Structures are given as structure tokens and as C-alpha cells.
Amino acid sequence: MMEKVLQVKNLKVAYGPIKALKGIDLEVRQGETVAIIGANGAGKSTLLKTISGLLKPAEGTIEFRGQPLTSMAPHHIVSKGLIHVPEGRAVLGRMTVEDNLLMGAYCRKDEKEIQEDLEKVLALFPILKERFKFQAGNLSGGQQQMLAIGRGMMARPQIMMLDEPSLGLAPIVIKEIFEIIKNLRDKGITVLLVEQNAKQALKVADRGYVLETGRVVLSDSGANLLRSEEVTRAYLGERKDDTRRALTA
Template sequence: MLKINDINVFYGNIQALKEVSLNIEPGEIVTLIGANGAGKSTLLKTISGLLKPKQGSIVFEGQSIAGKQAQMIVKRGLSHVPEGRRVFSNMTVEENLELGAYLRKDKDGIRKDFERVYDLFPRMYERRKQQAGTLSGGEQQMLAMGRALMAKPKLLLLDEPSMGLAPLLVKTIFKIIEEINQNGTTILLVEQNAHMALSIANRAYVIETGKVVLSGTAEELNSSDQIKMAYLGGH
């Protein structure tokens, strides 16, 4: 579904990604693990068109998307939930969700997806007339995910969905991620909580200082001593 080959990405003179390659099959949950500043968010931004690679290729469903405009990439079926949620705080929950569907014309489909989002996130239904800025961090995360789903993505990029959330909410968010995947959406997940990420992923890539240094099934990485020491607190 997504094939990335040897991409190099720079911020000015600083190289943020160094010959990164990865691939994602339809229906998978693939997770990127790495320390802060390793290049995980940069990779998601490059896939979704917010950054342009200097070299290398990004092919989504057989078509090159490297350097294409972000809205064209959304139209193709790829949505990005950025780190830090980025909801429109002075708009209501409902208006935020409507914005997620702004490229769509299928009114019936949009209505169905509203129902689907409210099924996944019942709290969003309760808060639908409330300004997004008044929601808790966890609710804003749910809204950001719901808004991305309103674009009807085939592939969903999630950047740090558990960041700053209480442990109980983290469990809820991860359950919902699994449910979104079971409903047919492929997921690329960037997550500091390596333990949780590996518990729901099929495969994982480890990024260190802009390079992919390790990849394998989630089980393989879960039982790797190297990963345990670096990212799983040595357990």
C-alpha cells in the first residue's frame, strides 16, 4: 500500500532523515519506535506532504506522492493526525469533524461517517456542540482522530496519540486504534509508549538519528534485548 525508498529529508542544512525505507501492507498496523528527535514525526510529515524529500520515492497505492500537495494526498486516501492534536479550538466538535470531510461530496457517506465517529467516540457525541478548546486533552485526541476519519482514509498516520494522557485513557485510545484498524483502515503509528505500540502492531521499525536501524514483527522486537534496554525500560 505504501512503499518508501531511500528518502532523505533536510531542515535547512540539517539532515533529519537518512535513506529511510519502509513499506506497509493493506490492513496492517505498523509502528515507528524511536527516541525524541529521532525523525519519526518528520517521516509522517513527509508522507503526508507537509515536507518534501530531497531524494527518494514515496509510492502510495502505486502512485508517487513525494512532494505532492497535502490536500491531494488526503484526497488519495491518506490522513494524518499530528502530534499535539491541533484541533480548531474556537469551533465546535461538530464543526471540527465537518472540516475533516471538506474534500468530500458524498453527503450520505459523510452522514454515515459522522455516525461511525460518534460510535467510536461516544463522548464526542455528548460534546458535539461544545467548543473544541474546552475539551480535555484526551477528548481533543479523540476529536483529532475522529476528524481524520471523516476524510475516509485508507491509511491513517497517527503521531503520538497517547502523549500527555492518563494511563487509563491511553488504554482507551489504543483500543479505539485497534477498532479503526479492524474496520478496514491501515495504520502507521508513531508512539513513545513502545510497549503499548508493540502490543497492537503487526510490524515495527526502529528509527535512530534519522535512520531505520531495525525492523521486524512486533513480536520479534518485543523480545529483542536491544529494544528492551533502549525503549521498554529493560523489562
């Protein structure tokens, strides 16, 4: 069985009187891609922000390889290899593509290894190599998302946490982004994926969790959740019998 690298138990988070997470239990094993799906306001982004130390829980525990993270500062969590690619990409628009990528390696010291990893990222994202000296703010949305993922890779992640990587992108670009996510898994990078595009997320996921109003209401393999009547009706916009009719029409 694959090693358990991240474990969340009874995680509760509140924004003042509003309870955003109401006792989340979740685990991620080495090399997995795990998807978290759910409607707006379900608590998906809050969960990632709490794991990465940007929010502090009211209750519960977060462990990475058995080490507690709940009282650890965000930059220390990054140095452990938990990398958060936030919703909206958050590239540094006035800085070049090169400088954005190098910012991802700010916790690292070995210049030779950093340069080697930079070449690997540019090989994975040829468009970033073409625009290496461009200001990041001048890139398209899809290119900025590639830059945000590339910047995360420069930290040599043990877990890459991606928050809504397809948000606001054209369908053809979304397809490319999900190919990149599959490529990350093929490279052995563990991925925790928050995504409103539930169908695409579950297609690339080994396992998935469904969140509703701060609680996990379903968890299973990605394939089983794709076949679930409940998930199909609530998140994929179609019923199973509708799908069968479409396939036989």
C-alpha cells in the same frame, strides 16, 4: 500476501544543514498496523510530515499504490486517502466538535455518506456525541485526541497516520486510545503509528520499525521487537533478565 499500499525508498530530508532522515526504507501493507518507534529527534514525526506532503524530501521516493507522492500537494494527498493526525492533536479550538468532524470531510461531496460516517464516528466516540455542540478547546486532552482521530476517520482514510496519540495523556486515557487504535485495525483501516510509548505501540502493531538519528536500525514483527534485547534495553526501560526476575518474584 496483503497488497503493498505505501512504499518509501531511500528517503532523505534536511532542515538546512541538519539531516533529519538519512535514507529511510519502509513499507506498509493493506490492513496492517505498523509502528515507528525511537527516541526524540530520531526523525519519526519528520517521516510522517514528509509522507503527508508537509515537507519535501531532498532525495528518495514515496509511492501510494504505485503512484508517486513526492511532488503532490498535501490536499491532493489527503484526497487519495492518506490522513495525518498530527502530534498535539491540532483541533480547531474555537469551533464545535461537530464542525471539527465535518472539516475532516472537506474533500468529500456526498452529503448522505458524510452524515452516515458522522453517525459511525459518534457511535465509536460517545463522549463526542455528548459534547457535539461544545467548543473543541474546552475538551480534555483525551477527548481532543478522540476528536482528532474521529476527524481523520471522516475523510474515509485508506491509511491513518497517527503521530504520538498518547502524548501528554493520563495512563487510563492512554489505554483507551490504544483500544481505539486496535478498533481501527479491526475496521480494516491501515494504520501507520508514530509513538514514544514503545511497549504499547508494539503490542498493537503487526510490524515495527526502530529509528535512530534518521535511520532504520531494526525492523520486524511487533511481537519480535517486544522480545528483542536491544529494543527492551533502549526503549522499554528494562532488560530481559530483569523482566524474568520480576515475573518469578
